[in-house]
Amino acid sequence: MANAMTEHSKKLRAKTANEYNKKMREQGKIRTILLRLDSNLADRLDNVLNELGESRPTGIKALLDFYDKHK
Structure with a gap:
């Protein structure tokens, strides 16, 4: 080994x-931080992040960046 x-x-x-x-x-x-999400919502998030090859922190950052850009 x-x-x-x-x-x-x-x-x-x-x-x-x-x-x-x-x-x-x-x-x-x-x-x-701890997030308690509905199972379906958590699955949707994980599916999108897996498809994009991103981590949860990176996904949250992308959502916040998108929000800042479009508010």
């Missing part, structure tokens, strides 16, 4: 990512 795929490496990457995210939250650079 490649070194990058060992359980130790996976845990180390997760720990590093968690530390980075904590630091960014503490600095006010990122926020975590």
